[in-house]
Amino acid sequence: MNLVKKWIVVFLSIILVASLASNTAFAKSVQDYEPDTAYVDVAAATFWVEPDLLRPVDEPSATNPVDLHEWTSKMTYEEKLWLVGNLETQALLGSKVTILEERGDWMKVAAHEQPTPRNEFGYPGWVPKRQLTDGKSFGQMVDRLPFALVTEPTTWLYDDKGKSAKFMEISMNTRLPVLNENGDMVLVMTPSDGAKWLVKQDVDVYESKEDIRKPTAADMLETAKKFLGLPYLWAGMSGFGFDCSGFTHTVFKTNGITIPRDSSVQAKHGTPVARENLQPGDLIFFAYNNGEGRVHHVGMYIGDGKMIHSPNTSSTVRIDDYDAPGYGEEYAGARRYWD
Template identity: 65%
Template sequence: MNRIKYVTVLILSFFTLCLFGFSPHEASAGEREKTAYVDVAVATLWTEPGLLRNIDAPSALNPVEIDNWLQAMNYEDKLWLVGNLETQALYGSKVTIIEESGEWVKVAAANQPTPRNETGYPGWMPKKQLKLGRTFEKQHNRGLALVKAPKAWLYKDSKHHSKFMQVSFDTRLPLLQVKKDKVKVMTPGDGVKWMNKKDVSIHKGESQIPSPTGEDIVQSGKEFLGLPYLWAGMSGFGFDCSGFTYSMYHANGITIPRDSSIQAQFGRKVERDNLQPGDLLFFAYDNGKGKVHHVGMYIGFGKMIHSPNTSTHVRIDEIKTSGYGEEYAGARRYID
């Protein structure tokens, strides 16, 4: 097992075993009874059921209207989301159902490590945005199509005449067939669909995603320069700070914790004079001595790429920029 895959396994095992004393065998047995799959391009997870304002209605539909939702909100509307959203989960990703309340379910989003829940990141979402997906689940051993474009279209037909759904960067779908310029994939609840081959990378499975360099991860991040910030965002439609760093790593085959404060506890500590592209940079209250509240990614030459806050977008800044330089709290490396 190479070091990158070891980091992923170590983090997941730590949350499962060390924090909770939870048996992996018992977890998988329980999951089989309660798992479902996200059936919309991006599912938004809330802190409580039914918190939606009228303006948030497009985010709770199936099919979801994520662009309409984001474009309708002004700065104050987006700022209200802070503290009311937990995270997001992409099309086809697995969740474990924890609790139900009317038309809402509390789920744990798989592969988003957190000490808050051993099976994934918890939050509430509309039940209608999920599918049990037993047929979908059986297709996972056939190969993997991983979306590498910021956004990509699924088509109903092989000639790409009829669009079905636009999905995000880092979306993973079972691969059924590869042709010269297109691929056939399976969806959670709508059968077979087609994609442009140029929009995806093709792998035999998760473990076969090639080990990236730090520059690879930086290049992934640069594809999103100018993308507006979204609290709890985890997609090519909008990222928060740790959603951005998590997604750049995850799309390159490395699973790191979901939140910046936990990302700061794993990987390998790196001194400031030894930073390399791809290293994660952390910023904390009380001049860097308090709680970590922000993360960026080092790109070289004293600069970082990050998704700072609701008022702005994914951008490149000097580490020493006012508001960051004085709060620098250290760096972590998740790759060799």
């Protein structure tokens, strides 16, 4: 090879290497802007407004596994009331989240399928890292396999088909990929603990979300009434405790209908319903300033002038007259999502 040809080859090689490096750098820059995702690895992960707000009494809610019964039962009324404004929401075992930020042992994430104008990916908040897993193989199963949808307020995952060893208590609306159905049991995959068993009568199995049967008002009222007597929990989204909009969101979601997470946003979507046309299953909203201000509460109409709702920290899921003092003067309209 003469000298001229040699330098041409060297020159072209330099251009090729530079081009590859440029393409690699471009691909990396694009990837850097693609948010990572993870999966909730506990029965219900509690989202906080900021990291490191935990009090000693809150520790059972921030471990892996969690003990939500211990957490809610040991808090005094004042300690529960303190949660108002300090918690955001909850996300259930196997729920997908987008990672927004990382700070020490905490991650700010957005819970998918909890619609909110606050974030395009879902409802945001801070959770301890130990309550999340990357769950890559689990995620592939979520995308490819049928899923079991829990339809009871809570149920147990078992280590064995004979139910001799309880693994974890999980909530209604939890969805896990199905590996097998065997008699009265269903084998499902968890995000990081392998295959576990569920009692078949406590779940419905679907090939896809689109296969969930369109609910009737009676279906949703039946679901809602399963929670009568359940104590209120600010930001609660599970059978271990609900706030008002967490309750309505979960009842609808379990029946295949995704509605916004917060009452103020629920009040802006769906189909408006005149007061004289209320039907069971409609959502009723209440607002400050005699119904003219900000929406702060939601209940589900059940007929005969009554609603089922999760009222406040001092109460439980219960049935009340929606026009009773304390509610009637704050009536702010109704929306229908089920028809």
